[in-house]
Amino acid sequence: MIDINMTLVAQILNFVILVVLLRWLCYKPVVRMLKAREERIADSIQRADDDAAAAEAVLADYKAKLAQASAKAQEIQAKAEARAEEYRATKKAEAEHEIEQMKKAARAEIERDRERAADDIRRQVVALSMAAAGKIISKNLDSSENEKLVGDFVAKLDKAKIGDLSC
Amino acid sequence: MQGEIIHRGTEQILGMTFNMETLYMTWLAMAITLIIAYLAVRNLSLVPRGWQNAVEIVIEGLHGQMEGTMGKGGRFLAPFIISLFLFLLVSNYLGLIPTFASPTNDLNTTLGLALLVIVMVHVLGVYKKGSHYIGHFFQPTPIFVIINAIEEIAKPITLSFRLFGNILAGEILIIILLKLMPIWMPVPSVIWLAFSLFIGAVQAFIFTMLSMAYLANAVKEDEHE
Numbered sequence: 001m002i003d004i005n006m007t008l009v010a011q012i013l014n015f016v017i018l019v020v021l022l023r024w025l026c027y028k029p030v031v032r033m034l035k036a037r038e039e040r041i042a043d044s045i046q047r048a049d050d051d052a053a054a055a056e057a058v059l060a061d062y063k064a065k066l067a068q069a070s071a072k073a074q075e076i077q078a079k080a081e082a083r084a085e086e087y088r089a090t091k092k093a094e095a096e097h098e099i100e101q102m103k104k105a106a107r108a109e110i111e112r113d114r115e116r117a118a119d120d121i122r123r124q125v126v127a128l129s130m131a132a133a134g135k136i137i138s139k140n141l142d143s144s145e146n147e148k149l150v151g152d153f154v155a156k157l158d159k160a161k162i163g164d165l166s167c
Numbered sequence: 168m169q170g171e172i173i174h175r176g177t178e179q180i181l182g183m184t185f186n187m188e189t190l191y192m193t194w195l196a197m198a199i200t201l202i203i204a205y206l207a208v209r210n211l212s213l214v215p216r217g218w219q220n221a222v223e224i225v226i227e228g229l230h231g232q233m234e235g236t237m238g239k240g241g242r243f244l245a246p247f248i249i250s251l252f253l254f255l256l257v258s259n260y261l262g263l264i265p266t267f268a269s270p271t272n273d274l275n276t277t278l279g280l281a282l283l284v285i286v287m288v289h290v291l292g293v294y295k296k297g298s299h300y301i302g303h304f305f306q307p308t309p310i311f312v313i314i315n316a317i318e319e320i321a322k323p324i325t326l327s328f329r330l331f332g333n334i335l336a337g338e339i340l341i342i343i344l345l346k347l348m349p350i351w352m353p354v355p356s357v358i359w360l361a362f363s364l365f366i367g368a369v370q371a372f373i374f375t376m377l378s379m380a381y382l383a384n385a386v387k388e389d390e391h392e
Contacts, residue, residue, distance in 0.1 A: 005177075005184035007275035011193060012283050018197045018254055023246035026204035030226055033212075 126154050175273065186273055193270040196258045204253065225249070236383040244382055251280070252375040255330070259367030262338045263360055269334045277331040281323035284378040292385035300385070326377055333370045337363045
């Protein structure tokens with residue numbers, strides 16, 4: 001049952017062949033793949049770290065920009081409000097001025113109308129007085145002297161009485 | 168030889184004797200090993216799936232083991248160790264299939280592998296450490312060379328006979344159980360087959376681990392001395 005023969009040498013050869021074949025077929029690809037994966041993982045971790053750092057930088061940048069923008073918006077709003085206030089004030093002043101102007105014009109016109117009316121009344125009073133006086137003393141006095149006389153009278157009257165007339 | 172349980176199919180080729188049965192079974196085991204290895208690494212991808220996980224676990228585990236026992240210098244022996252384990256496992260299991268025989272039930276196979284390992288140990292030892300390696304056989308006193316020589320001779324013998332004996336006994340018992348038991352009583356055979364599965368794995372593992380330990384002695388860098 002135990003007989004050593006050339007099979008021993010053949011078996012050694014067989015096994016050496018098997019080792020060579022397995023090494024070439026199985027071991028090499030697996031080791032190569034393991035190495036590739038190791039490198040890939042290290043690379044991925046490195047890249048992830050880089051990305052995180054970059055993201056952080058971008059975030060800080062955006063935050064700064066946001067704060068800047070918000071400050072600027074506030075500034076613009078304040079400016080707009082101030083301008084609106086200013087505009088309203090000028091408009092108000094203008095309107096008041098205009099109203100004042102219109103009041104003044106109205107008063108002046110009223111004054112003029114009153115004067116014209118007073119003049120008219122005075123003239124009519126003179127004419128009526130003249131007519132009345134003329135009829136009364138038609139023969140004694142000439143017309144011009146009469147007119148002067150009555151005019152003086154009316155002038156006195158005018159200052160004393162008519163001036164106070166409310167029209 | 169008439170009356171033998173295990174037939175080796177001994178033939179004379181060119182004046183040399185070969186156990187043809189053992190050789191055929193060895194080639195079959197080699198083919199199965201290669202097919203398994205090929206199927207396992209056919210679709211390697213960076214993200215492992217299915218069988219690739221198992222193959223990676225085996226290879227990475229063996230790498231770790233080898234680095235632990237042999238140091239960094241033992242890395243180049245990894246394919247040898249892995250091949251040894253795979254081949255022995257397939258060989259041991261081959262004999263469990265009726266009408267097939269394990270290549271390892273022939274002392275020629277196991278002794279051949281053991282001698283290969285031992286020769287590698289000494290060649291690597293001399294190559295890596297030079298006279299230092301030879302010197303350590305004469306430690307602590309020159310008289311110890313006798314004991315050391317016995318130890319070195321014992322290594323391949325124990326290594327080969329352990330595997331050979333286990334596998335041969337297992338196969339003989341499988342055949343005997345099949346002959347002794349009537350066909351409607353398969354329980355003992357099944358139990359023995361299950362036990363043989365265990366034995367086959369354990370013996371392949373032991374042979375591989377011991378080879379690794381012997382090789383480690385030769386390859387490992389000495390911390391002291």
